[in-house]
Amino acid sequence: MGASDFAKLPHIGEAVRRKEDYRFLTGGGQYTDDIQLERQTHAVFVRSPHGHAVIKGIDTKAALAAPGVLAVYTGADVAADKVGGLPCGWLITSTDGTPMKEPPHPILAQGKVRYVGDHVAMVVAETLEEAKNAAELVDVDYDVLPAVTRVTDAAKATTIHDAAPDNHCYKWALGDKAGVDAAFAQAAHVTKLDLVNNRLVPNAMEPRAAIGYYNRSSDDYTLYVANQNPHVERLLMTAFVMGLPEHKVRVIAPDVGGGFGSKIYLYAEDVCLTWASKKLNRPIKWTADRSEAFLSDAHGRDHVSHAEMAMDKDGHFLALRVHTHAAMGAYLSTFSTAIPTILYGTLLAGQYRTPQIHVEVDAWFTNTAPVDAYRGAGRPEATYLLERLVTRCGWELSLGQDEIRRRNFINQWPHQTPVALQYDTGDYLGCMTRAQELADVAGFPARRAASEAKGLRRGIGYSSYIEACGLAPSNIAGALGARAGLFECGEVRVHPTGSVTVFTGSHSHGQGHETTFAQVVAARLGVPVESVDIVHGDTGRVPFGMGTYGSRSISVGGAALMRALDKIETKAKKIAAHLLEASDADIEFTNGVFTVKGTDKSVPFAQVSLAAYVPHNYPLDKLEPGLNETAFYDPTNFTYPAGTYICEVEIDPATGVTRVDRFTAVDDFGTIINPMIVEGQVHGGIAQGIGQALLEQCVYDPETGQLLTGSFSDYAMPRADDMPLLQLDTICTPCLHNPLGTKGCGEAGAIGSPPAVINAVLDALAPLGIKEFDMPATPYRVWDAIHAAQV
Amino acid sequence: MQVSLTVNAKAVSLDVAPNTLLVQALREHLRLTGVHVGCDTAQCGACTVLMNDRAVKSCNLLAAQAEGARITTIEGLATAEGDLHPMQAAFKECHGLQCGFCTPGMVLSAVDLCKHHPKAGDGEIRELLEGNICRCTGYQNIVKAVQQGRDAMVSA
Numbered sequence: 016m017g018a019s020d021f022a023k024l025p026h027i028g029e030a031v032r033r034k035e036d037y038r039f040l041t042g043g044g045q046y047t048d049d050i051q052l053e054r055q056t057h058a059v060f061v062r063s064p065h066g067h068a069v070i071k072g073i074d075t076k077a078a079l080a081a082p083g084v085l086a087v088y089t090g091a092d093v094a095a096d097k098v099g100g101l102p103c104g105w106l107i108t109s110t111d112g113t114p115m116k117e118p119p120h121p122i123l124a125q126g127k128v129r130y131v132g133d134h135v136a137m138v139v140a141e142t143l144e145e146a147k148n149a150a151e152l153v154d155v156d157y158d159v160l161p162a163v164t165r166v167t168d169a170a171k172a173t174t175i176h177d178a179a180p181d182n183h184c185y186k187w188a189l190g191d192k193a194g195v196d197a198a199f200a201q202a203a204h205v206t207k208l209d210l211v212n213n214r215l216v217p218n219a220m221e222p223r224a225a226i227g228y229y230n231r232s233s234d235d236y237t238l239y240v241a242n243q244n245p246h247v248e249r250l251l252m253t254a255f256v257m258g259l260p261e262h263k264v265r266v267i268a269p270d271v272g273g274g275f276g277s278k279i280y281l282y283a284e285d286v287c288l289t290w291a292s293k294k295l296n297r298p299i300k301w302t303a304d305r306s307e308a309f310l311s312d313a314h315g316r317d318h319v320s321h322a323e324m325a326m327d328k329d330g331h332f333l334a335l336r337v338h339t340h341a342a343m344g345a346y347l348s349t350f351s352t353a354i355p356t357i358l359y360g361t362l363l364a365g366q367y368r369t370p371q372i373h374v375e376v377d378a379w380f381t382n383t384a385p386v387d388a389y390r391g392a393g394r395p396e397a398t399y400l401l402e403r404l405v406t407r408c409g410w411e412l413s414l415g416q417d418e419i420r421r422r423n424f425i426n427q428w429p430h431q432t433p434v435a436l437q438y439d440t441g442d443y444l445g446c447m448t449r450a451q452e453l454a455d456v457a458g459f460p461a462r463r464a465a466s467e468a469k470g471l472r473r474g475i476g477y478s479s480y481i482e483a484c485g486l487a488p489s490n491i492a493g494a495l496g497a498r499a500g501l502f503e504c505g506e507v508r509v510h511p512t513g514s515v516t517v518f519t520g521s522h523s524h525g526q527g528h529e530t531t532f533a534q535v536v537a538a539r540l541g542v543p544v545e546s547v548d549i550v551h552g553d554t555g556r557v558p559f560g561m562g563t564y565g566s567r568s569i570s571v572g573g574a575a576l577m578r579a580l581d582k583i584e585t586k587a588k589k590i591a592a593h594l595l596e597a598s599d600a601d602i603e604f605t606n607g608v609f610t611v612k613g614t615d616k617s618v619p620f621a622q623v624s625l626a627a628y629v630p631h632n633y634p635l636d637k638l639e640p641g642l643n644e645t646a647f648y649d650p651t652n653f654t655y656p657a658g659t660y661i662c663e664v665e666i667d668p669a670t671g672v673t674r675v676d677r678f679t680a681v682d683d684f685g686t687i688i689n690p691m692i693v694e695g696q697v698h699g700g701i702a703q704g705i706g707q708a709l710l711e712q713c714v715y716d717p718e719t720g721q722l723l724t725g726s727f728s729d730y731a732m733p734r735a736d737d738m739p740l741l742q743l744d745t746i747c748t749p750c751l752h753n754p755l756g757t758k759g760c761g762e763a764g765a766i767g768s769p770p771a772v773i774n775a776v777l778d779a780l781a782p783l784g785i786k787e788f789d790m791p792a793t794p795y796r797v798w799d800a801i802h803a804a805q806v
Numbered sequence: 807m808q809v810s811l812t813v814n815a816k817a818v819s820l821d822v823a824p825n826t827l828l829v830q831a832l833r834e835h836l837r838l839t840g841v842h843v844g845c846d847t848a849q850c851g852a853c854t855v856l857m858n859d860r861a862v863k864s865c866n867l868l869a870a871q872a873e874g875a876r877i878t879t880i881e882g883l884a885t886a887e888g889d890l891h892p893m894q895a896a897f898k899e900c901h902g903l904q905c906g907f908c909t910p911g912m913v914l915s916a917v918d919l920c921k922h923h924p925k926a927g928d929g930e931i932r933e934l935l936e937g938n939i940c941r942c943t944g945y946q947n948i949v950k951a952v953q954q955g956r957d958a959m960v961s962a
Contacts, residue, residue, distance in 0.1 A: 036898040039906030040890060040913065042840020042880040049839035220844045220852060220907040220941050272842075272907030273941050305845035525905030525942045691901045695943060699904065702944030727849035727939065735945040736932035764944075 018756030030691035063128035066162030066720015083145030118176035129345035132310030162720030169379035198334030202325035221272020227288030244562020271524035315389020358393030364432035402770035474779025484759035485570035485654035513621030520560015521572030541607020566759030578646035658682035671798025686756035700764020708772035814882025851938030854911035861918035880910035896955030904942035
């Protein structure tokens with residue numbers, strides 16, 4: 016079935032209330048820490064208190080003698096059992112043709128610790144309290160080394176890994192450097208910008224948790240884990256770390272309390288628990304407390320960049336030149352290396368026709384928690400850089416924020432960018448125009464005057480983002496260094512009475528797949544949404560899967576279901592043809608009823624499904640019984656959600672407080688299955704983007720490597736009164752290459768909003784001569800900038 | 807030590823260590839796992855329960871401090887037949903939850919908020935929800951749900 020027919024089906028575009036909500040609203044959710052296994056023990060990790068140090072010795076005697084303690088494991092035990100290190104899933108090749116530096120990432124430290132929070136030992140005891148008390152008794156003798164936490168200081172810092180003596184991981188580049196240089200030589204005007212993309216902590220509300228369980232009777236393992244992609248977790252753990260066969264490991268990611276990227280990865284704790292559960296022959300549970308999550312979850316962003324745009328005299332973009340320093344942290348997390356390259360450099364064309372782009376990225380090791388994908392993953396960094404630069408280009412040429420964009424928008428599709436991507440469809444001017452109407456841009460001067468009358472400063476900021484979602488064509492990803500495929504799998508199991516259970520490789524940790532995916536299946540089969548249940552997050556039940564990240568679930572996981580539904584429909588038509596004594600080609604299927612074309616002869620879906628399982632009157636010579644189909648879907652291109660966000664801020668110069676007064680977002684997500692869920696995704700994304708722009712910043716002490724923002728008391732999470740009332744709308748240009756026409760909506764808000772906010776802040780402060788401002792625009796920093804400008 | 811209290815309308819007596827937190831007593835002793843732990847600094851509000859009809863953070867109280875108290879957790883909010891409380895129903899209707907982890911605390915804070923601030927407007931509701939962090943929803947639909955839930959509680 017094609018995308019245009021699909022969009023017309025019942026339930027598509029309907030705000031169906033979520034099937035999963037009842038259990039979450041009544042305390043029936045089952046998160047990893049809620050699971051309690053028989054004979055369960057508890058683990059606590061001893062973590063490095065230093066940013067960088069040599070381990071001279073570990074004395075575990077006192078801990079082992081403490082009440083309730085069953086074992087204390089250190090790096091020596093891991094090495095003795097030959098448990099491998101954590102793999103990096105994406106190989107980046109440097110401009111000189113050499114592979115990136117890929118130092119070992121041990122699950123428990125081997126001779127050295129490289130960030131505050133690095134895993135040194137695991138204590139297992141009968142109770143959590145006993146494990147905590149014993150962990151205090153593990154005596155580690157450290158020889159402290161100088162630590163480096165700022166990416167721009169890494170080159171001159173003490174060597175973190177022997178494999179990377181200058182702390183350099185790779186130098187990656189994309190685009191035609193000579194072409195860009197030639198264009199700059201011809202430019203009438205060049206706009207330059209330096210900026211920092213602040214380090215963030217994802218902070219899903221459920222901290223990471225896992226239970227490793229080895230069953231000696233069946234000689235197999237089960238890992239319960241708060242994770243976004245259980246099959247990938249299993250693949251990495253079995254094939255790359257523990258050398259176990261996959262059929263002996265089951266990974267279950269039950270209800271997961273938010274992810275935002277931080278639960279994609281294979282973490283050291285997951286492997287330690289699985290490995291040790293066999294040694295102890297007991298299940299072992301570990302749940303991070305929030306302090307531990309701040310220290311040990313993968314962080315996001317942390318870029319320092321320089322960008323230059325060459326223009327002709329009318330403000331048409333001729334060429335873009337970008338250099339970025341990207342922090343990897345102390346070790347390479349699962350997808351870390353792909354974020355500032357494949358998911359960043361390729362997005363730098365944005366919504367513009369810029370004919371020449373060259374980007375160069377230096378990635379560095381630092382003594383901090385690893386940096387990996389956080390909501391948007393590379394695309395927010397690209398969008399922030401480009402949209403700050405574009406607004407500044409306009410200001411320097413005395414063009415409005417809308418006019419500089421209008422002059423450069425892509426207006427024909429497909430469009431091949433100079434940085435590898437081919438956009439299939441879109442309407443960028445349409446999004447901006449609608450956003451301007453909704454934001455009442457015409458009323459801005461009056462609102463600004465009203466603010467000024469109160470002694471306040473008001474500014475307006477634009478951001479027109481694009482993202483590449485629906486990861487990804489596996490062959491392209493493979494050519495770019497991916498070490499895994501990026502397809503998705505789905506199984507549709509029709510039961511005899513016509514109800515349906517769906518098994519999907521996508522994973523829901525807040526996205527509402529149990530509802531959206533059920534709408535897709537219900538629409539196709541003409542059954543009620545209540546008759547469709549979605550199963551996800553269990554390698555023991557779902558055939559295979561690549562999981563949920565990069566706004567890929569509906570466009571790739573949903574497309575796999577569409578393929579499986581095509582197979583179901585084809586087979587069901589054959590059964591119906593037999594029951595109706597007609598030829599297969601004459602059967603039509605609409606709203607759950609099979610009809611012989613041009614007649615009133617029909618049979619309902621449930622009767623066909625019953626015949627499939629009670630095949631008394633059935634073409635057994637030609638057709639197998641049963642109605643159960645599985646499909647894998649590998650996309651042929653990325654999807655390209657895009658939109659324009661307009662933000663208005665009001666700043667109190669006396670206090671430096673920036674209040675977001677109005678925020679308008681118009682997105683093009685292609686076909687929308689459930690508008691209520693899509694809106695919710697945009698709300699949440701914008702909250703994280705406003706958080707980045709105004710509140711959030713992960714800070715390490717540059718001398719010692721101590722994490723200074725290690726709790727919710729120190730790291731400012733957006734709260735209800737930090738958020739304005741958001742005004743949203745969508746337009747729709749359906750994706751042309753997947754069967755639903757969907758593009759994905761999970762990350763857009765976090766991608767599009769930070770530059771809109773900061774452009775508004777700069778617009779408000781421009782009359783004071785302030786042209787530079789890095790996120791977050793906290794009251795102190797704004798106040799400081801205002802006072803520095805007035806001196 | 808023994809602590810006697812009423813949890814979700816049922817009298818219980820617990821044998822706990824003196825340093826046991828109320829949240830541990832509820833989650834581990836009574837297996838009421840709808841009470842969540844989202845932080846260790848009493849900031850996030852995921853562990854919020856009603857104690858004598860006031861919202862409290864159960865990570866910030868000892869179980870012993872609840873001696874004789876009436877505690878309502880999210881498991882005790884719906885009717886015995888499983889019909890949702892008006893505030894729970896409003897959260898579902900308004901899409902006021904996504905991953906569900908902050909939800910029990912958020913709903914119980916909302917119930918308290920509406921009882922004690924029945925006329926709170928949008929801005930005041932946002933301020934009164936300061937003690938509960940949600941990372942998924944951007945709060946917009948939560949605020950909408952609180953208003954809708956309050957209207958339903960008044961007319962119920």
